[in-house]
Amino acid sequence: MAKYKSHLLVCGGTGCRASESDAVFESLKAAIAEKGLEQEVQVIMTGCFGFCERGPIVKVLPDNTFYTQVKSSDAAEIVAEHIIKGRKVNRILYTDPKTKEHISDSKHMGFYKKQIRIALRNCGVINPENIDEYIARDGYQALGMAFEMGPQAAIDLIKKSGLRGRGGGGFPTGVKWELALQNKADQKYVVCNADEGDPGAFMDRSILEGDPHSVIEAMTINGFCIGASKGLIYIRAEYPLAIQRLKIAIGQAREYGLLGKDILGSGFDFDLELRYGAGAFVCGEETALIHSMEGDRGEPTFKPPFPAQSGYLAKPTIVNNVETFANVPVIFLKGVEWFTSIGTEKSKGTKVFALAGKINNVGLIEVPMGITLREVIYEIGGGIKNGKKFKAVQTGGPSGGCLTEKHLDTPIDYDNLIAAGSMMGSGGMIVMDEDDCMVSVAKFFLDFTVEESCGKCSPCRIGNKRLYEVLNRICEGKGTMEELDRLRNLSQVIKDTSLCGLGQTSPNPVLSTLDNFYDEYLDHVQNHKCKAGQCKALMNYVIDPEACTGCTLCARVCPVNAISGERKMPHFIDTTICIKCGACMEKCKFNAISIQ
Amino acid sequence: MSHIKVELKKEDVAKLKEICKSFNNKPGELINVLHQAQTHFGYLPAEVQEIIARELNISVAKVYGVVTFYTFFTMIPKGQHPISVCTGTACYVRGAENVVEELKRALNINVGETTPDGKFSLSCLRCVGACGLAPVVMVGEKVYGRVSPDGVADILKEYE
Ligand SMILES: Cc1cc2nc3c(=O)[nH]c(=O)nc-3n(C[C@H](O)[C@H](O)[C@H](O)COP(=O)(O)O)c2cc1C
Numbered sequence: 211m212a213k214y215k216s217h218l219l220v221c222g223g224t225g226c227r228a229s230e231s232d233a234v235f236e237s238l239k240a241a242i243a244e245k246g247l248e249q250e251v252q253v254i255m256t257g258c259f260g261f262c263e264r265g266p267i268v269k270v271l272p273d274n275t276f277y278t279q280v281k282s283s284d285a286a287e288i289v290a291e292h293i294i295k296g297r298k299v300n301r302i303l304y305t306d307p308k309t310k311e312h313i314s315d316s317k318h319m320g321f322y323k324k325q326i327r328i329a330l331r332n333c334g335v336i337n338p339e340n341i342d343e344y345i346a347r348d349g350y351q352a353l354g355m356a357f358e359m360g361p362q363a364a365i366d367l368i369k370k371s372g373l374r375g376r377g378g379g380g381f382p383t384g385v386k387w388e389l390a391l392q393n394k395a396d397q398k399y400v401v402c403n404a405d406e407g408d409p410g411a412f413m414d415r416s417i418l419e420g421d422p423h424s425v426i427e428a429m430t431i432n433g434f435c436i437g438a439s440k441g442l443i444y445i446r447a448e449y450p451l452a453i454q455r456l457k458i459a460i461g462q463a464r465e466y467g468l469l470g471k472d473i474l475g476s477g478f479d480f481d482l483e484l485r486y487g488a489g490a491f492v493c494g495e496e497t498a499l500i501h502s503m504e505g506d507r508g509e510p511t512f513k514p515p516f517p518a519q520s521g522y523l524a525k526p527t528i529v530n531n532v533e534t535f536a537n538v539p540v541i542f543l544k545g546v547e548w549f550t551s552i553g554t555e556k557s558k559g560t561k562v563f564a565l566a567g568k569i570n571n572v573g574l575i576e577v578p579m580g581i582t583l584r585e586v587i588y589e590i591g592g593g594i595k596n597g598k599k600f601k602a603v604q605t606g607g608p609s610g611g612c613l614t615e616k617h618l619d620t621p622i623d624y625d626n627l628i629a630a631g632s633m634m635g636s637g638g639m640i641v642m643d644e645d646d647c648m649v650s651v652a653k654f655f656l657d658f659t660v661e662e663s664c665g666k667c668s669p670c671r672i673g674n675k676r677l678y679e680v681l682n683r684i685c686e687g688k689g690t691m692e693e694l695d696r697l698r699n700l701s702q703v704i705k706d707t708s709l710c711g712l713g714q715t716s717p718n719p720v721l722s723t724l725d726n727f728y729d730e731y732l733d734h735v736q737n738h739k740c741k742a743g744q745c746k747a748l749m750n751y752v753i754d755p756e757a758c759t760g761c762t763l764c765a766r767v768c769p770v771n772a773i774s775g776e777r778k779m780p781h782f783i784d785t786t787i788c789i790k791c792g793a794c795m796e797k798c799k800f801n802a803i804s805i806q
Numbered sequence: 807m808s809h810i811k812v813e814l815k816k817e818d819v820a821k822l823k824e825i826c827k828s829f830n831n832k833p834g835e836l837i838n839v840l841h842q843a844q845t846h847f848g849y850l851p852a853e854v855q856e857i858i859a860r861e862l863n864i865s866v867a868k869v870y871g872v873v874t875f876y877t878f879f880t881m882i883p884k885g886q887h888p889i890s891v892c893t894g895t896a897c898y899v900r901g902a903e904n905v906v907e908e909l910k911r912a913l914n915i916n917v918g919e920t921t922p923d924g925k926f927s928l929s930c931l932r933c934v935g936a937c938g939l940a941p942v943v944m945v946g947e948k949v950y951g952r953v954s955p956d957g958v959a960d961i962l963k964e965y966e
């Protein structure tokens with residue numbers, strides 16, 4: 211990267227591409243070419259910067275200028291003003307929402323200040339489709355170090371670093387590797403779990419899109435440590451961009467002799483293959499994943515035997531998560547002491563979260579373990595959208611629970627989250643405000659579980675369905691107190707008797723909302739009220755005739771023509787036609803429409 | 807298995823055999839074979855499954871079992887413009903459900919169905935990773951962000 215004077219980095223993550231960052235990239239290249247600056251300025255497409263809320267993002271190096279919501283029509287100005295004259299284009303700089311000042315250097319943005327980027331170290335920095343850029347950032351050096359150390363010493367290093375699995379369970383990675391090393395077999399396998407099924411999480415995908423080589427390097431190290439010559443990446447077929455970048459990266463690594471026979475003259479052979487998931491959440495569970503790779507229905511099986519003993523094709527198999535792998539090379543490069551200095555006593559390093567929901571700065575963040583929820587929501591996340599009141603954060607996806615006001619100052623790590631009735635999960639973090647009904651949220655997750663349960667064991671298959679039905683009745687105002695009491699019992703039975711992690715954790719959203727928001731359940735059952743105004747059966751939209759000016763806007767936005775009234779006269783909603791979509795309330799300029 | 811009877815053309819059968827062969831007719835490659843078959847045909851009708859079963863020397867029941875287990879595989883042809891609404895958690899809390907309702911109403915079909923003229927099909931998917939734009943709707947490959955129920959008509963108009 212050295213020969214250029216400046217670099218224009220355009221985010222090529224899925225979020226930004228959805229807002230046409232491709233076109234921005236092309237326009238910038240054209241603008242640079244037009245001024246004849248190709249030799250001095252490089253335009254590259256990188257992985258995700260994380261600040262998805264304001265995409266497409268363009269970053270200018272070396273001065274770290276951070277442009278947000280860039281359109282292709284801005285390209286000429288960026289080149290003419292910033293690149294040639296050295297004057298930043300204020301109009302598209304990030305503006306601090308509090309001070310209203312333009313912030314040009316991304317290091318000073320609230321969103322980035324508290325982040326430490328280890329797994330995401332190269333995302334938004336390098337061109338993921340060029341192996342040289344990864345190598346220039348010390349890529350594949352860790353592999354050389356592992357070769358020199360030998361398998362046992364390399365495993366000891368990972369053990370000492372305290373690295374725990376980032377896929378949800380938090381199992382110590384080094385311990386798992388050692389188990390596979392000790393199991394003798396003619397063939398062993400290394401598997402990367404890139405199934406990422408949590409609906410609301412896109413960490414693994416961003417790593418694979420932004421820095422595929424770090425995962426490839428780590429898998430090779432893993433193969434060397436346990437004596438496996440073959441690696442498999444199980445990735446969702448719904449991630450076309452990540453698949454494409456992985457294929458390019460694997461091809462380049464083979465060309466450079468970093469995959470294949472006798473890697474770096476070490477005598478060690480290792481190669482990678484991709485396997486595609488086909489949209490089943492339960493396939494993220496490691497035994498199900500292995501069955502799916504074998505061409506079967508992805509149904510989990512009982513553990514033990516653990517995959518490290520008998521996994522893919524009944525051979526010792528290591529299954530690790532994408533983010534876990536992405537941490538490995540850095541631990542070799544920077545050392546155990548550095549890694550263990552970050553995080554809490556039992557949870558070392560960082561965690562990537564997909565921060566989403568009712569928050570100002572939606573995006574991908576990487577924070578040190580032990581950070582508080584308050585810091586994440588109010589400093590990094592920039593607070594709740596539209597100045598509403600914070601209600602809860604859901605972590606751990608369908609297996610997790612919610613954290614509330616009283617957990618705002620709890621340091622986030624594996625053990626504290628479990629103690630608070632939730633879990634780390636893979637890193638989805640959904641923020642909810644006062645308009646979210648917690649009974650509906652529990653119902654949303656149960657709906658997901660019911661659909662995704664593989665059906666192999668009855669507590670999960672039937673129990674979750676019954677839980678869902680009860681929640682549904684409560685949301686319709688038909689629930690009884692007896693049923694409310696039954697929720698807790700049934701949840702406990704499902705947890706205790708299900709075969710795999712899916713069933714064992716699926717009642718968590720129910721239990722956690724019962725613990726934290728019992729009042730809301732009561733309100734639905736006893737008063738037939740949903741304060742948040744989300745349960746459609748329990749509400750009606752009404753127009754206040756005093757406040758209505760008869761502007762007719764609501765009647766025009768109503769998709770089913772349920773609103774009638776003369777111009778300049780109060781309007782009226784026919785509740786028998788109304789589908790309760792809320793479009794009218796959103797549009798009314800006079801706050802004349804309310805929910806009853 | 808399926809109510810739609812399909813006559814496979816000779817070249818389609820040949821293509822299927824070729825796909826199976828490229829994976830050495832190994833039963834363990836069933837999912838990869840199905841991925842490629844679906845890319846080719848757009849869906850996996852019973853007739854296609856029967857040929858795959860024969861080529862890989864496994865029972866049709868096993869193929870059917872796998873096809874129906876995974877939501878990515880479908881036995882119903884998708885519309886000319888497949889519409890998918892993201893119903894991941896982030897989109898859910900930003901109102902994706904109302905968008906689904908409006909699409910169902912506007913197209914007069916349920917989720918998982920195709921309009922009688924074959925133009926649109928409607929499905930839900932879990933998180934496309936564009937949570938910053940929630941709620942997200944995809945029509946084919948095109949992504950629409952921050953969709954509200956009253957924006958649905960405008961999107962559909964683009965494809966008329
Ligand atoms: C229902 C269920 C879904 C899971 N989904 C994922 C997933 O999407 N990605 C993942 O890495 N791990 C997932 N896991 C955890 C895996 O079983 C396994 O523990 C993990 O891949 C191990 O890697 P790690 O130690 O690096 O975290 C899931 C577990 C369960 C029970």
Ligand code: SF4
Pocket residue numbers: 492509510662663664665666667668670671708709710711712713714
């Ligand atoms: S707990 Fe649920 S997902 Fe797991 S094996 Fe049983 S039925 Fe299948």
